[in-house]
Amino acid sequence: MTHTGQRDVVVVGGGIIGLAIAWRAVSAGLSVTVVDPDPGRGSTWAAAGMLAPVAEAQFGEESLAALNLAAVRAWPGFAAALEAAAGQPVHFRADGTLLVAGDPSDRAATDRVLAFHQAIGLAAERLGARACRESEPLLAPGISGGVDLPDDHQVDNRSTVGALLAACETGGVLFVSDEVTRVDIRDDRATGVELSDGTRVDAGAVVVAAGSRSGALGGLPEAVRPPVRPVRGVTVRLQAGPGIPRLRRTVRALVHGRTCYLVPRHDGGLVLGATMEERGFDLSIPLGGLADLFEDARRVVPALDEYSVVETTSGLRPGSPDNGPIVGLTEVVGLVMATGHYRNGMLLAPLTADEVVGLLGSGSGSSDPSPSPFEAFRPDRFSPVVTGWLGTDS
Amino acid sequence: MTDTATSDPLVIAGTVVGSRLIMGTGGMTSPESLTGALVASGTALATVAVRRVDPSTRHSLVDLLEGLGIRILPNTAGCYTATDAVLTARLAREAFATNWVKLEVIGDDRTLLPDPIELVLAAEQLVDDGFVVLPYCGDDPVVARRLEQVGCAAVMPLGSPIGSGLGIRNPHNIELIVEQAGVPVVLDAGIGTASDACLAMELGCSAVLVATAVTRAGDPSLMAAAMRDGVAAGRAARLAGRITRRFVAEASSSFEGMVGQ
Numbered sequence: 001m002t003h004t005g006q007r008d009v010v011v012v013g014g015g016i017i018g019l020a021i022a023w024r025a026v027s028a029g030l031s032v033t034v035v036d037p038d039p040g041r042g043s044t045w046a047a048a049g050m051l052a053p054v055a056e057a058q059f060g061e062e063s064l065a066a067l068n069l070a071a072v073r074a075w076p077g078f079a080a081a082l083e084a085a086a087g088q089p090v091h092f093r094a095d096g097t098l099l100v101a102g103d104p105s106d107r108a109a110t111d112r113v114l115a116f117h118q119a120i121g122l123a124a125e126r127l128g129a130r131a132c133r134e135s136e137p138l139l140a141p142g143i144s145g146g147v148d149l150p151d152d153h154q155v156d157n158r159s160t161v162g163a164l165l166a167a168c169e170t171g172g173v174l175f176v177s178d179e180v181t182r183v184d185i186r187d188d189r190a191t192g193v194e195l196s197d198g199t200r201v202d203a204g205a206v207v208v209a210a211g212s213r214s215g216a217l218g219g220l221p222e223a224v225r226p227p228v229r230p231v232r233g234v235t236v237r238l239q240a241g242p243g244i245p246r247l248r249r250t251v252r253a254l255v256h257g258r259t260c261y262l263v264p265r266h267d268g269g270l271v272l273g274a275t276m277e278e279r280g281f282d283l284s285i286p287l288g289g290l291a292d293l294f295e296d297a298r299r300v301v302p303a304l305d306e307y308s309v310v311e312t313t314s315g316l317r318p319g320s321p322d323n324g325p326i327v328g329l330t331e332v333v334g335l336v337m338a339t340g341h342y343r344n345g346m347l348l349a350p351l352t353a354d355e356v357v358g359l360l361g362s363g364s365g366s367s368d369p370s371p372s373p374f375e376a377f378r379p380d381r382f383s384p385v386v387t388g389w390l391g392t393d394s
Numbered sequence: 395m396t397d398t399a400t401s402d403p404l405v406i407a408g409t410v411v412g413s414r415l416i417m418g419t420g421g422m423t424s425p426e427s428l429t430g431a432l433v434a435s436g437t438a439l440a441t442v443a444v445r446r447v448d449p450s451t452r453h454s455l456v457d458l459l460e461g462l463g464i465r466i467l468p469n470t471a472g473c474y475t476a477t478d479a480v481l482t483a484r485l486a487r488e489a490f491a492t493n494w495v496k497l498e499v500i501g502d503d504r505t506l507l508p509d510p511i512e513l514v515l516a517a518e519q520l521v522d523d524g525f526v527v528l529p530y531c532g533d534d535p536v537v538a539r540r541l542e543q544v545g546c547a548a549v550m551p552l553g554s555p556i557g558s559g560l561g562i563r564n565p566h567n568i569e570l571i572v573e574q575a576g577v578p579v580v581l582d583a584g585i586g587t588a589s590d591a592c593l594a595m596e597l598g599c600s601a602v603l604v605a606t607a608v609t610r611a612g613d614p615s616l617m618a619a620a621m622r623d624g625v626a627a628g629r630a631a632r633l634a635g636r637i638t639r640r641f642v643a644e645a646s647s648s649f650e651g652m653v654g655q
Contacts, residue, residue: 058423059613060427060613060614116612257557279447320424321424321425322425
């Protein structure tokens with residue numbers, strides 16, 4: 001049995017990446033089906049919605065930082081178009097981020113990274129402790145200074161999911177609430193997907209946007225299996241009651257060498273995150289990781305003691321060997337990868353969606369003559385030793 | 395592999411380990427950068443935190459290390475009691491199919507210094523249970539001797555606290571530990587840069603373990619290569635025998651018999 005006849009595109013996975021692709025694809029006139037047992041409720045739901053090209057830029061990751069910077073610049077337009085299509089807000093905020101050093105050793109560490117960021121042309125300005133506390137009065141008196149990151153923004157990830165679902169429905173995207181068991185490939189051409197209930201979705205193109213599960217998808221030849229692994233992250237949703245002081249904008253902190261972030265929402269909500277754990281496909285929430293988050297966050301913002309704990313959420317980031325996304329065509333005709341976004345799924349969703357829709361339209365690459373920002377992030381870039389580790393059943 | 399590595403191998407519990415540089419895998423920023431660093435380091439033995447890495451999943455770190463031919467040394471990072479550490483070591487033996495364990499029992503959250511009393515307790519139990527125990531300990535020569543007495547296969551004193559990069563704060567204690575030890579002494583924790591690793595070997599350590607100093611370096615592969623060279627240089631200097639320190643100069647060539655004298 002097949003669903004609804006032949007489609008132009010079937011998207012495997014309805015997280016932030018899959019939903020953004022589906023919406024952009026129907027907007028471009030393609031017929032689209034998204035397969036996901038619970039769209040928007042995977043790692044996208046656990047995310048905090050930070051759009052952080054600068055704070056996330058690590059040594060040796062200059063090309064990823066350049067992609068992430070292009071990605072944050074695509075957000076205002078994406079947010080406005082999505083809000084117009086969906087008729088609901090996504091709460092995108094372009095008010096920057098304050099990075100705080102907990103003690104003098106943390107200050108030395110943030111200074112080291114600051115020098116790197118400035119050397120590669122990223123916007124970052126060193127602030128003294130007093131300037132930090134003027135900018136954000138809830139910060140603890142004992143902090144050792146910080147860095148203003150004017151290009152690191154935030155969006156409400158759950159509002160964004162809601163808006164994408166609405167825009168997809170309006171645009172005519174079909175949703176199938178099931179899991180893909182295998183991708184059908186015949187004569188080196190992707191022809192659709194098989195679902196766990198035995199039905200099929202036939203399509204001219206298959207987009208793999210299944211996050212950390214992309215590497216475990218059935219039916220993929222080893223040569224095109226994306227080398228992603230799950231990296232667990234736990235976030236905590238807090239709420240400030242009436243009269244409880246609120247942060248003005250996103251605060252990230254380095255406390256005794258550990259990182260945490262506090263992302264305030266328009267309604268007094270606050271997302272605290274996140275752990276980084278390599279524990280396979282296990283979504284449990286160990287107490288130790290939570291305790292560290294609470295301890296570090298309280299040290300930087302003592303007023304958190306008055307916030308209510310609303311929810312703890314666990315998600316699995318799709319980590320790639322070099323921390324960069326895996327986006328582009330494969331050697332199987334009609335099979336497109338859009339995965340491996342790791343810590344930057346929200347940030348990279350708009351650019352990824354445009355890239356994938358461009359690839360779907362042309363069949364061989366974007367018709368736009370300018371080079372793609374994803375040139376350094378194609379699926380075939382990994383060396384055998386690394387893909388051999390991450391991508392096979394050895 | 396250098397000539398020294400084959401003619402002067404590190405031997406732990408009767409097993410030849412192919413390099414005197416042991417790598418920790420904690421703090422990696424990406425699998426690719428870790429892979430580059432491991433290859434550049436020339437290491438033959440790498441630690442894996444049992445509580446932080448799930449060996450049963452297909453994409454685990456374990457597959458990478460096996461692919462590179464690097465022996466896995468599970469550690470009990472995150473344990474605060476002997477009971478915890480012994481349980482974790484047993485779990486590691488099952489999961490990683492090795493009876494080697496780097497025993498860590500932390501006594502203080504802030505400094506991550508080891509708890510010597512729990513450490514000796516855990517070491518006794520694990521040795522009785524057939525483990526090859528490599529305990530991470532402080533730089534106290536008495537604790538190091540007690541660990542050897544209960545049957546540990548090596549002792550692994552710190553140079554300074556984990557991840558601090560402060561180098562070897564008490565070189566004399568490390569020399570005392572080396573001088574009395576009948577098992578290999580592995581300098582563990584505190585290494586900040588290659589000269590620290592070199593100094594450890596000059597003091598007579600049999601090997602050096604580094605993690606953060608490499609994984610968090612600006613260029614992890616380059617720092618791994620520097621550590622490899624630092625360890626090799628320090629070992630060679632130790633074997634070569636250094637000159638004595640003198641308060642004033644001693645001319646390197648004699649003036650006697652020279653023309654015009």
